[in-house]
Amino acid sequence: MALTEQQLADFRIIAGRMIPAEDGALGADDPVIFADISSSLNDIAPAIVSVLDAVTSEGPGNFAALPPEGQDTILQKVQAALGMTFWAAVQRVTLCYYRDDRVLRSLGLRPGPPFPRGQVLEQGDWTLLDPVKAREPFWRKA
Template sequence: MLATNELTSAQRDDLRTIAAMIIPASDEYKVPGADDPAIQADMLVTLGRDTAMVRAALDHLARLAGKPLAELDAAKRDAIATEFRATGGVAAATLVRVVLQCYYRDDRVLRSLGLELRAPFPKGYTLEQGDWSLLDPVRAQPAKLRRAP
């Protein structure tokens, strides 16, 4: 029986397949795809509270495909991915978030973006100031939550 934070072999294969579809490798920018073994290992060890949702998303993908996604050719994978985006709901969003989160903390990816390989705290990162007036329509709406005492 699987531990609560583990995926089956077929689910791991499908995770690798869909991750490569979400973020393919780029020779131009010299970065790996999200199917890179190091990035995949990071995903598997950090799933934590997202494991159930990622499992649900991978199971949904397999149901749509009629078999493991990894066993389909590229054209059929693309068709299944399109349907998955439309019907996957919160589980699909969770899967995509996990892939993005693990990809964008890989050292090779950070280097390609010109970012220092360090935690954001305590030095922080400088953000350019944006146009705060874009929030005026939101600020003009009536309060939806009660104020704290």
Template sequence: MIELILDTILPGDAALGMPPASMLDFEAYQLRHRVFDQVDAFVAMIDGVARERFGQPFEQLDASQRLAAINGCKVVDVRLFSSFLTHVMRAYYTDRRVLTQASAGAVPPFPAGNELDTDDWTILEPVYMRGAIWRSTDSL
């Protein structure tokens, strides 16, 4: 069931060559980071949400229902939801195949890695020219 959950969150993109999350060795990630208990708790929670909302196990839901069940987990336990999602994203975006396809390379994104285009700060000029928009607290 974990593969179905992973693919619902990160289905991949064939056009970009991005693999679905189920192609990762998520079990090795769990072992390396010792998060089996959190993952098991999330799987149990999502199955409970699926049964409560749709009257059937998570595996039997269609794609939109699976996504709704995953989003429904936020209401049940936002900390567990956030923790699980963080682990899924870390596992996915540290995988060598994903990094290669994303052309991220082995450099950190910031500060010495990937360069950003310079910003156009002149768009803030009208805000600066407007002047202060608050009242002075001295008169209160």
């Protein structure tokens, strides 16, 4: 299921409220970031449509025309009503947002995959696994 241009435009406003552009940081409604978000929504399109429908039914009219505080109030109500359906949308927005190179640089991180480019992973205390290793198998043999 593909979203219409109008649905994408409406969801862009919602994404911008999920991660707003503040203190010089990019928001999720940035054109490049939202292009990544919109290209990855097809598999959760029914969830996005549910969010959009809930926003429409919860609000007094044009969601985009409301002040940010009013938009946030509606989104909080929709989040409470839809639960995990809403969180599917939040998860997709944050996933795409934090893989943008500009966002990573603004956080002081090097863009790209963390491995194998020399990122150091601190070693933990491997002896903590000894009780698990010593445990008898509890699964059924195939």
